[in-house]
Structure formats: C-alpha cells, structure tokens
Amino acid sequence: MNRKNNRLFGLALLALMGTAAWAQTPPAVQKITILPSRLNARILLEAAVPLPALAAAYTAGETPQLLVEFGPAKWPEPPAVPADETPLVKDIKVMTKSNGRSELLLTLTGKVPFRVFSEGSRTIIELEKILRGTEDYLIAPDVQSLLGGADRPITDLPAVDIAARADRLIVSARRGQPAIANVFALGNPLRLIVDIFDCRYIGPTEKRPIGKFGVESVRVGQFMSAGPYTITRLVFDLREPRSFSLSGGPSEFQVLFFPETAADPAPAAAPAAPAEKTAEKAAVTDGVRKDPGAVVVESKPKPADDPPAASPAPAVPAKSKAEEKKTAAPQTDKFQPRTIVNPEQKFQGELISPHFKDADLRDVILYIAQMVSLNVIFDDDVKGQVTCSFEDVPWDQFLDYVLKSKRLGKTLEGNVLRIAPIASLTQEETEQQKLRDAKEQGGPLFTKIFTLSYAKAAEVLDLLKARKSDRGQIIVDNRTNTLIVTDTKDKIDIIEKMIEVLDTATPQVSIEARIVEATSNFVRNLGIQWGAKGVADPVYGNQTSLQFPNKVLVDGALIPQGNVTKGISGPLGGYAVNLPAPAFSSAVGFSFANVLDTLRLDVALTAMETNGNGQIVSSTKVTALNNKQAEVIQGRQIPVQTTANFTVTTQYVNAALQLRATPQITADNSIVMELDIQNNAADFGNLVNGIPPITTQSAKTQVMVPDGGTTVIGGISRLEDSITQERVPFLHQIPILGALFKNFARTKQNRELLIFITPRIIR
Numbered sequence: 001m002n003r004k005n006n007r008l009f010g011l012a013l014l015a016l017m018g019t020a021a022w023a024q025t026p027p028a029v030q031k032i033t034i035l036p037s038r039l040n041a042r043i044l045l046e047a048a049v050p051l052p053a054l055a056a057a058y059t060a061g062e063t064p065q066l067l068v069e070f071g072p073a074k075w076p077e078p079p080a081v082p083a084d085e086t087p088l089v090k091d092i093k094v095m096t097k098s099n100g101r102s103e104l105l106l107t108l109t110g111k112v113p114f115r116v117f118s119e120g121s122r123t124i125i126e127l128e129k130i131l132r133g134t135e136d137y138l139i140a141p142d143v144q145s146l147l148g149g150a151d152r153p154i155t156d157l158p159a160v161d162i163a164a165r166a167d168r169l170i171v172s173a174r175r176g177q178p179a180i181a182n183v184f185a186l187g188n189p190l191r192l193i194v195d196i197f198d199c200r201y202i203g204p205t206e207k208r209p210i211g212k213f214g215v216e217s218v219r220v221g222q223f224m225s226a227g228p229y230t231i232t233r234l235v236f237d238l239r240e241p242r243s244f245s246l247s248g249g250p251s252e253f254q255v256l257f258f259p260e261t262a263a264d265p266a267p268a269a270a271p272a273a274p275a276e277k278t279a280e281k282a283a284v285t286d287g288v289r290k291d292p293g294a295v296v297v298e299s300k301p302k303p304a305d306d307p308p309a310a311s312p313a314p315a316v317p318a319k320s321k322a323e324e325k326k327t328a329a330p331q332t333d334k335f336q337p338r339t340i341v342n343p344e345q346k347f348q349g350e351l352i353s354p355h356f357k358d359a360d361l362r363d364v365i366l367y368i369a370q371m372v373s374l375n376v377i378f379d380d381d382v383k384g385q386v387t388c389s390f391e392d393v394p395w396d397q398f399l400d401y402v403l404k405s406k407r408l409g410k411t412l413e414g415n416v417l418r419i420a421p422i423a424s425l426t427q428e429e430t431e432q433q434k435l436r437d438a439k440e441q442g443g444p445l446f447t448k449i450f451t452l453s454y455a456k457a458a459e460v461l462d463l464l465k466a467r468k469s470d471r472g473q474i475i476v477d478n479r480t481n482t483l484i485v486t487d488t489k490d491k492i493d494i495i496e497k498m499i500e501v502l503d504t505a506t507p508q509v510s511i512e513a514r515i516v517e518a519t520s521n522f523v524r525n526l527g528i529q530w531g532a533k534g535v536a537d538p539v540y541g542n543q544t545s546l547q548f549p550n551k552v553l554v555d556g557a558l559i560p561q562g563n564v565t566k567g568i569s570g571p572l573g574g575y576a577v578n579l580p581a582p583a584f585s586s587a588v589g590f591s592f593a594n595v596l597d598t599l600r601l602d603v604a605l606t607a608m609e610t611n612g613n614g615q616i617v618s619s620t621k622v623t624a625l626n627n628k629q630a631e632v633i634q635g636r637q638i639p640v641q642t643t644a645n646f647t648v649t650t651q652y653v654n655a656a657l658q659l660r661a662t663p664q665i666t667a668d669n670s671i672v673m674e675l676d677i678q679n680n681a682a683d684f685g686n687l688v689n690g691i692p693p694i695t696t697q698s699a700k701t702q703v704m705v706p707d708g709g710t711t712v713i714g715g716i717s718r719l720e721d722s723i724t725q726e727r728v729p730f731l732h733q734i735p736i737l738g739a740l741f742k743n744f745a746r747t748k749q750n751r752e753l754l755i756f757i758t759p760r761i762i763r
Contacts, residue, residue, distance in 0.1 A: 026072035026100075027051060032079055034089055039140050039184045041088045043106065043125040047073070050118035054101065056125075056243055064111045068125060072100040088112070088127055111241040113185050113192050130187040130241075132351065132392050143182045143197075147229075152198050153177070154230050159203040160220045162210075169213045169257040171234060175199055179253040181246060188392070189348060192236040192244065194255055195223060201232040205415055213257040214242040219348075222373055237348060349394035359386050361406060368399055369417055379420035382408060439488070445471065448492050450483040455503045457481050463502065467494050506625045508762040509663035509671055515618040515679045515697065518752045522611050527581035527743035529567050529604040531574060532556035540596050557602070570602040579726050579743040581606040618679055620659045623762065629662040629674075638682055640691055655682040655694055663759060669707045671759040676700045677713075699755050707761045716753040722746070 029051070033044040045051055055069040078092040091107040106125070113128045131138075139147075161172040173179070173196060180197040205221040216237040223233035234255060236244075245256040349372070356364060361384040369376040372395060384406050390398055403410055409425040411418045452460070457476045464474055464483070472487030474495075485495055534554040536542050543550050557572035567580035571591050580587075584606035593600040624630030635656020642649050660676040679697040686693055699714035727742030734741070 026074055028074040029076060032076065032092065034079065034081065034092075036088065037140065038129075039131075039138055040129055041127045043089070043092070043104075043127075045104075045123040045125075047121060047123070049121055051123045053116050053123065056114070056116050058111055058241070059105075064108045066106040066108060066114060066125075066127075068104045068106070068116060070102050070104065073102050075102060088129055113238065113241050114243055115245060116243070128183060128185040128192070130185045130190065132187055138184065139182050140184075143180060146180050147197060154198055154200050157196075157199050157201045157203070157232055160201075160234070162208045162218055162220075164210055164212060167259060169210060169215055171218055171236075171255040173199075173232070173234075173253045175253065179248050181248075181253070183246070186351060188351065188394075190238045190241070191348070192238055194234040194236070194246070196232045196234070196253060198230055199232040200225065200230055213259055214239050215257055225373065235348075347394040347397040347400075349396040349398075351392045352395050352398060353391050353393075354398060355389050356386050361386050361402070364402060365399070365417075365419060368395055371395065373415065374412075375416045377416065377418050379418075379424060381421050381424070382406075382419050441471065443488050445486055446489055446492055447484065447486045448496070450485065450496070450499050450503075452481050452483065452499070452503045454505050457483050460499070460502050464495050464498060467491065467498060506628075507665055508623055508625055509665065509673075510621065510623045510760045510762055511630075511659070511661045511663065511673065512619065512621045512758045512760075513659050513661075513675075513677055514756040514758075515657070515677070516752075516754045516756065517616040517618075517697075518754075519614045520612065520750045522748040523583075523609065523746070525581035525584055525606075525608045525743075525745045527567070527579055527584065527606040528740060529570070529575040529578050529580050529602075529606070530556075530740065531559075531570065531572050531576040531602045533572055533600045535598040537598075540598050542596070542598055567606065568604050570604060572600065572602050575602065575604070577728060577741055579728075579741070580604070581608055581743060582724070582745050584608040618657050620657055622659055622661060624661055624663050626663060626665050629660060631658070631660045633658045635680070636682070638692060638694070653694060654678075655680045655692075665761060666704070669761065670704050671707060671761065672702070672704045673757070673759060674702050675713060675757065677755055697753055703757065705757065705759050707759070710756055710758045712754055713757050714753075714755040716751075718749075718751045720747070720749040722748075 027047045027049050029045050029047045031044075031046045033046070035042040035044060051073055052071045053068060054071060055067075057067060059065045059067050075094040075096075078094055081089050081091055088109055089106060090109060093105040093107075095103045095105060097103065104125075106127075108127065110130070112130055115126050115128075117124055117126070155175045155177050157173055157175050159174075161170075161174075163170045163172070175196075177198075179199070182195040182197065184193050185191065186193060201220065201222045203220070205219075207217055207219045209217045216239055219233075219235040219237070221233060222231075224231040236255070236257075242257060245254075245258070247254045247256065352371075354364075362378055362382065364386045365378075366376060368374075386402055386405075388402070399410070403419070407422055408419055409422045411420075411425065458478060461474060461476055461483070464485075468474060468485075468487050469491050472485070472491055474486075475484040476482075477484065483499070485492055487495070532554070533556055534552070536544055536552040538551065544552060556576035557570075557574040558576065559574045559578045566582075567575070567578055568587050568589060570589060585608045587604060587606045589602070589604040591600065591602045620632055620634060622630045622632040633654070633656050635654065635658075637652040638655050640651050640653055642651070656678075658676075658678045658680075662674040664672040666672060677699045681695045682692040683695050684692045697716075701713050703711060703713055705711045724745040724747075725742055731741040732738045
C-alpha cells in the first residue's frame with residue numbers, strides 16, 4: 001500500500017513539475033494573419049493563450065510605424081504583405097529584445113487610430129482606416145451579422161457622461177441592454193466615429209471641448225432615427241491618430257482615451273470565460289477590469305474560420321520606448337492659447353459628394369437637413385435652383401457654398417436651422433444689436449467682488465477696463481488685492497473669464513552661477529658665477545724668465561660681492577662672470593687652487609624651479625519669479641576718499657560677487673535669461689595711496705538654457721610664457737663653453753576664467 005502511494009505521489013510530482021515548466025515556457029504564436037476590409041485592417045495573432053501586450057504607440061520619425069511590445073513569445077516568420085490586397089499595411093517585422101520581450105513593428109501607409117484587444121486565444125490589432133468620403137453608410141461585416149431583423153427593441157439613452165480625469169477620458173453611455181457598435185474614422189478633419197445601434201438618444205445634442213488625450217472635442221447626437229437603423233453617434237474630433245479603447249456591459253457602454261505618456265505599461269489581461277450570447281446577439285458584454293490602468297472586454301468567441309467579432313477590448317494605454325524619445329518636455333497648458341470668447345467655427349461635418357442639376361434649392365437644403373437630423377424653416381424669399389458637383393466636402397461647408405451662391409444666410413439655434421436672405425438677417429442682427437445696446441444701457445447692473453491670489457489688482461486693471469461697458473465700473477482695493485466690478489451680467493462673465501486666465505501662479509526659477517578661476521605657474525632659473533686668479537712673482541719663486549714682464553698678476557675676481565645684490569660670495573671675494581639665477585633656492589660652490597695659491601678658480605652654480613596650481617570657485621544662487629529681475633550681492637565695499645575744495649568725500653566701491661538675473665520660461669520648459677554677473681575683488685598687494693585697486697571679472701549676456709541644464713556663458717584664458725637671459729657679449733656664442741657666460745630664467749603662467757549658469761524651474 002505504501003509502495004502504491006509512493007508511486008502515485010511520484011506521478012503527481014512529475015505532473016506538477018511538467019505544469020510548472022509549461023507555465024514558464026513562452027507562448028508560441030502559431031500564425032500571423034492580415035484581414036483587410038473597407039473600414040479597417042486587422043492583424044490576428046493566433047496562439048494557445050492571448051499575448052500580454054505591454055505597450056502600443058507610433059514611433060518617432062516621418063515613416064508611419066506602429067510598435068506593439070509583447071512579453072516573451074515565440075514567433076513564426078511574418079507573412080509577406082501584398083500591396084494590392086492590404087493598402088494600409090506595408091510591412092510586418094518581429095524583433096526580440098535583450099530582456100526577452102518581443103516587438104511587432106507594423107509599417108503603414110499612414111497613421112490611423114488603432115486599438116489592441118484579445119478575443120479568445122487570439123490577439124487582434126485593429127487599424128481604423130481614415131475614410132475620405134463614402135456614398136453609402138458602411139457597416140463592418142461582423143457588426144452586420146449581429147443586427148438581426150427589423151423588430152429589434154430600441155433602447156432610450158437619456159444622457160452621455162463625459163469625464164476628463166487626470167489619467168483618462170471616459171465617455172459613458174448608460175443603456176438598458178448590451179450595445180452593438182460600429183467604429184470607423186473620417187478625415188479632413190480627423191474624427192473617430194462610434195455608432196451605437198438600436199439606441200435612441202433623447203438628451204440634448206451637445207459638443208463638449210476636451211483639449212487633452214489627443215481629443216479636441218466630443219459630440220453626441222442622434223444620427224439616424226428613421227429607416228432600417230436607429231443609431232446614436234459619438235464623434236471624437238482628434239488632433240492626431242491615437243489608441244483608444246471600448247468597453248461595455250449590460251447597462252453601460254464606454255469609450256476611453258488615455259494620456260500620451262503612461263507612467264507604467266499596463267499589461268492586457270486575458271479574457272475571462274465567454275459570456276452567454278444574448279437574444280439580440282450583442283457585440284459587447286460585461287467584463288470591466290478592476291485595474292485602473294486598462295479595461296478588458298469579454299466577447300463571445302467565434303469559430304476559427306469566421307472573421308473576428310466587433311467586440312473590442314481596449315488598447316493598452318502605454319507608450320513604447322521609441323515614442324518616449326520623441327520629445328523632451330511637452331508643452332504645458334499654461335502656454336497653450338486659450339479662447340475665452342467668440343470661438344472660431346470650423347467645418348466639421350461628415351464628408352459628402354453631392355451632384356445636382358437644376359434641383360430646387362429648398363429640396364437640396366431639406367436633403368442636407370434630413371441627413372444630419374436638423375429641423376428647417378425657410379423665409380418666403382428663399383427660392384431658386386442648384387446645379388453643383390462636389391467631391392468629399394463637409395456637409396456644413398457645402399451648405400455654406402450653396403447659401404453664398406444665392407446670397408442667403410442661416411442661423412442655427414439648437415437643432416433648428418433657419419434659411420433667410422442675408423439682408424433680412426442683417427436687419428434682424430442690427431435690431432438685435434440695438435436691443436442689446438439698449439439692455440446694456442438700461443438693463444440691471446450687478447456687482448461682483450474678485451479677490452486675486454497671484455496677480456496685483458492694480459496691474460490687471462488696465463486690461464479689464466477694455467472689456468467693461470460704458471456704464472460699468474471697476475474699483476481696486478489695494479489693501480486686500482480685490483477688484484470690485486459693477487456691470488451687466490454678460491460683461492461680468494467676460495471679465496471673470498479674463499481674471500481666471502490672468503490670476504494664475506507665476507512659476508519660479510532657481511538660478512545658480514559658478515565662477516571658476518584656475519591658475520598654474522612654472523618658474524625655472526639657472527645661473528653661474530665664476531672667477532680666477534693667477535700670480536707669477538719672485539716672492540713665490542714663479543717669476544717669468546724675462547726682464548719685463550718679470551711679474552704677472554691675472555685677477556678674475558674684480559667684481560666684488562659686496563657691490564652687487566645677487567649671487568653668493570666666494571673665497572676670492574668676487575667673480576669675473578657674475579650671472580647668478582634671478583631668484584634661486586639652491587646653490588653650490590667650487591674652489592680650486594695650487595699649493596702656493598698662485599693659481600685659483602672659483603665656480604658657483606645657482607638654480608630654482610617652482611610649479612604651482614590653484615583654483616578659486618565663487619558660487620551664488622538666486623530664486624526669481626518668471627519675468628521678474630532678482631539680484632544677490634556678497635562681498636565688501638571699499639571706501640575711497642577724494643578731496644575737492646577742502647571737502648573730503650567718501651565713496652564706497654563694491655568689491656563683491658554680484659548676480660542680476662531675469663528669467664523667462666518658454667513653452668518647451670527652456671529658460672531665457674538676461675544675466676549680469678560681476679566678480680570684483682580688492683587687490684591689497686598693490687595699494688595706491690593706501691587704497692587697493694579692484695580686480696574685475698564680469699559677463700553680461702542673454703542665453704537660453706533647458707531646465708536643469710548647465711551652460712558656460714563666458715570664459716577668459718590667459719597664457720604668459722617668458723624667457724630671460726643675461727650673458728657676456730660674444731663669449732656666450734662659443735659652442736659648449738658659451739654656457740659659462742650666460743644664465744637662464746623661464747616663467748610660464750596660465751590663468752583661466754569660466755562662468756557657469758544652471759537654471760531650474762521650481763515645481
């Protein structure tokens with residue numbers, strides 16, 4: 001029995017070891033398939049388990065390339081991409097990184113909105129083609145298969161919630177049943193369209209400005225309420241092609257956009273168990289993930305030979321390393337232009353290609369209004385015929401051209417469009433202006449008090465006065481930094497918006513200046529002193545054999561040491577050649593003589609060599625508000641007295657390190673600075689009438705430095721190299737022996753001055 005149990009235990013252990021080894025084995029991608037269609041192009045990655053996508057973003061550069069980063073995986077050979085079958089995808093490459101992760105690089109014909117999601121064991125990269133204009137409404141084939149018959153129940157949608165949080169944009173549509181969504185992109189301008197089928201929007205048509213996450217604005221309205229479909233449309237006006245995400249559940253449908261830069265890549269989770277298919281074949285079911293970094297959607301898996309369903313999971317809101325290198329520092333909202341009144345209207349309608357010949361003007365306008373779900377009313381004078389041919393123009397631009405050709409104008413209030421002659425509208429506008437002026441002159445006045453936190457009330461007064469009415473009044477209370485505004489309600493609203501823009505915190509800059517002065521010197525001195533004396537005299541018994549000269553005295557020590565201030569003394573008391581080193585720290589003397597001291601030679605060698613290096617670092621630091629000058633001084637003041645007309649005047653001269661700086665922060669987080677730096681020091685070694693001269697080092701310039709960067713704004717380098725020789729004329733030219741008739745002195749001195757500036761934005 002024990003033997004049997006041991007055998008079972010061993011088999012179980014082997015099974016566990018095999019399972020652990022399988023879990024550590026990277027998943028293998030069996031096949032890479034490209035599925036093109038009229039609306040989008042999909043890249044299917046088929047594996048036993050879904051691949052965990054770590055990041056997905058466009059790379060930097062002119063070539064449109066989408067880089068999707070996955071975890072460790074085994075990849076097959078990427079398929080060749082025929083240009084005639086997939087006009088959006090040009091090439092597919094698989095790269096393996098040093099850390100084991102893999103990257104899928106897609107080269108496209110252009111940048112388009114995209115998303116990455118999992119469906120069963122397949123990972124799908126969906127590229128939304130940018131349509132330049134379509135004659136008919138296009139529905140994806142897999143979405144068409146879910147719509148079913150015409151007796152589908154219609155769900156009312158009371159409102160759409162748009163929440164622009166710090167880390168994401170969430171557009172939520174709460175409805176009573178799962179959603180069937182059709183997604184596509186339109187160009188000129190770039191828009192992402194999300195149509196929700198079998199949904200009636202009963203809320204007000206609205207346009208919400210966003211200005212972040214790559215989304216300019218979001219528009220919500222009823223696109224189609226009659227005919228074969230009932231469609232609520234969400235329009236996202238995009239600045240650039242971005243990744244997006246769709247999610248949903250039994251009672252909610254969400255569209256999400258994430259910031260361009262993610263703190264940490266959020267891995268896509270594997271889908272949970274397949275949900276039950278509803279009676280309406282819903283494309284999206286419940287599957288919202290608790291992780292705040294991403295949302296995962298579960299969908300009903302289909303057979304392998306069917307095209308993938310339209311149920312999407314979100315693209316991972318992470319940014320690849322290639323895109324992280326694109327920009328150093330994005331522009332902050334502080335430096336972006338902001339419109340606070342009268343925003344400019346752009347043509348943002350869907351693209352149409354109308355062709356009319358002698359068509360009734362009212363019928364043409366009614367056709368456009370029915371297409372965009374607008375109510376229309378015509379003045380009695382509106383009549384005429386239209387003949388035109390357009391290709392791929394926004395419907396609102398087409399309508400403007402038609403009205404201009406007939407000298408007509410329009411007004412749009414809510415969803416009611418009125419068409420009337422320009423003269424009638426002009427007269428009405430004139431009357432309305434007179435009415436507004438009358439209300440402004442005779443309407444009620446309101447008083448509102450604004451307490452400013454950052455700006456000086458007196459400084460913004462002149463800017464606000466330009467926006468007040470003739471009856472309005474703005475009073476400044478300098479004690480509490482308060483503005484008291486009395487005016488009509490419209491004028492107060494405009495002034496309030498201006499105050500919100502002007503009363504913002506001014507950023508500060510910390511500026512550090514370092515003045516580095518480096519010196520080095522080298523001195524080498526060599527000198528020689530020598531003298532000789534020879535005597536021929538009967539006293540010593542070495543007289544000459546001649547009658548004349550019988551005695552000879554040769555004296556080579558005629559330069560007595562006591563008469564000069566240089567060199568060293570010798571036994572003879574002087575030297576014939578007295579060329580010692582100008583300054584010396586070492587000396588050695590030699591004296592040679594015979595027994596009778598009738599012949600003597602004295603030699604003295606002097607030498608010195610010095611080498612020195614020094615460095616002086618002066619540092620100062622100052623913090624200044626943006627566009628405000630700051631000054632810091634450290635040092636001493638030297639009193640200088642002057643006498644004129646028996647009057648003694650004392651003036652103080654600065655001998656200090658002084659920094660004056662005016663910073664200006666640019667939109668890309670660089671700093672433009674006006675700098676005036678002076679480093680003055682008193683030279684007490686060279687007094688003039690007891691007053692030391694001032695050694696000046698200064699720089700005055702204007703530079704631009706990135707935040708936290710360091711630049712050298714000035715530098716002075718001075719090199720002195722001198723050689724001095726004292727020598728005996730003619731004799732110093734004797735080869736080899738000429739060194740006995742000269743000395744040598746060399747002095748080298750190098751001085752370098754550098755001024756470093758490092759600014760930092762205080763956040």
